[in-house]
Amino acid sequence: MNEKIEYLPFGRPNFSSEEIDAVTRVMKSGWIGMGPETIAFEQELCVFLNVSNVVTVNSCTSALELSLLVSGIGPGDEVICPSLTWCSTANASLYLGAKPVFCDVDLKSLCITEQNIIEKITEKTKAVVVVHFGGYAIDVVSLRAKLPPEIVIIEDAAHAIGSRYLDGTPVGSSGNLTCFSFYANKNLSTGEGGAIALPNQEVADRLRSLRQHGLVSDAWKRFTHPKSILTAELMELGYKMNYNDLQASLGRVQLRRQGEFHQRRLDIAKLYCDELAGQEFGLSFQDDVLSEDHARHLFVVMLPLEHLNIDRNDFVIALRDRNVGAAIHYAPLHSMKFYRDLHDQPSLENTERLYEKILTLPISASMTIEQAKYVVSQFNSLIQECYK
Numbered sequence: 001m002n003e004k005i006e007y008l009p010f011g012r013p014n015f016s017s018e019e020i021d022a023v024t025r026v027m028k029s030g031w032i033g034m035g036p037e038t039i040a041f042e043q044e045l046c047v048f049l050n051v052s053n054v055v056t057v058n059s060c061t062s063a064l065e066l067s068l069l070v071s072g073i074g075p076g077d078e079v080i081c082p083s084l085t086w087c088s089t090a091n092a093s094l095y096l097g098a099k100p101v102f103c104d105v106d107l108k109s110l111c112i113t114e115q116n117i118i119e120k121i122t123e124k125t126k127a128v129v130v131v132h133f134g135g136y137a138i139d140v141v142s143l144r145a146k147l148p149p150e151i152v153i154i155e156d157a158a159h160a161i162g163s164r165y166l167d168g169t170p171v172g173s174s175g176n177l178t179c180f181s182f183y184a185n186k187n188l189s190t191g192e193g194g195a196i197a198l199p200n201q202e203v204a205d206r207l208r209s210l211r212q213h214g215l216v217s218d219a220w221k222r223f224t225h226p227k228s229i230l231t232a233e234l235m236e237l238g239y240k241m242n243y244n245d246l247q248a249s250l251g252r253v254q255l256r257r258q259g260e261f262h263q264r265r266l267d268i269a270k271l272y273c274d275e276l277a278g279q280e281f282g283l284s285f286q287d288d289v290l291s292e293d294h295a296r297h298l299f300v301v302m303l304p305l306e307h308l309n310i311d312r313n314d315f316v317i318a319l320r321d322r323n324v325g326a327a328i329h330y331a332p333l334h335s336m337k338f339y340r341d342l343h344d345q346p347s348l349e350n351t352e353r354l355y356e357k358i359l360t361l362p363i364s365a366s367m368t369i370e371q372a373k374y375v376v377s378q379f380n381s382l383i384q385e386c387y388k
């Protein structure tokens, strides 16, 4: 029962022969750039997310930067965001010359709260980037009502494809610019990639131009309508941040399989919540992690350190020695050298407390229940060895 199995990474994509066939079809078609598959993927995402426009880009990092750009964020502006997140959330502001201002998170949801944000507002605050941590959907309707109307809300939904807000509508449909990631280990994976969901058609057109150098006409149109090259016009300084049809063909299959993926993640999370030891000593999980509305990109465990004779880092290393690819999401950005050197960083009490005790257990749509049981058995034997 407890014999060692192959190393289990914290996230692993699930590709079937359908994805392989889809990519093969595009490779044989003679066009692998941005074209009909990308357009179809964007339209299918519009339906899935219940939103009128989706603009794909090469990453969620790019999606965040372009979202801030089209919101008018620039030098001198402050953008509030959590520190307990991946660096892209904050770096996006810096690319535009704006200043990321880190705020604290709630101890149970691991997400920023209205109060956390309000404490950080100054006359320079122009935007907030909220992160739906692990797939926990922040209540952006309530947040919108509490913030001054001129402060833009941008949603970093890198973890949250398939998550739903309190009213049951999909993350992506709120009316805010909402950024998704299709990176290698995300719930919908195309290796690299990202998308912005938004209601406004004109802003979507500008994003389409910005992802392609600032051209009005995209590469697909130039490919299919050779004469349109004659009228291609640069409107502004854009970027090379487009998606392509190889990725989109993969993404279309991954999108169709989201229901299956969602169920597997739920089954794994249920097993963890039912069977992980230490709960009587205060071992705890993120709020709502078993909710139907949570995408469960990450399964975070908070260790009851006061009952253990081991710290979190050694606990993670011991799990890895047992082939359980535990990880840490995330080392807080306000403690990172680069951000400390940039300017003085405030202390963030909850973020710092959480950082000492959080770890992420493997969860993915390609993990089996047998593998999840192996994780439980290794976790439980380790924590029992470490009680004091």
Ligand SMILES: *Cc1c(COP(=O)(O)O)cnc(C)c1O
Residues within 6 Å of the ligand: 058, 059, 060, 061, 062, 085, 086, 088, 089, 131, 156, 158, 159, 180, 181, 182, 183, 192, 193, 194
């Ligand atoms: C993965 C991730 C990103 C960046 O996504 P990329 O597609 O790799 O650029 C941004 N924010 C969060 C919270 C992430 O987890």
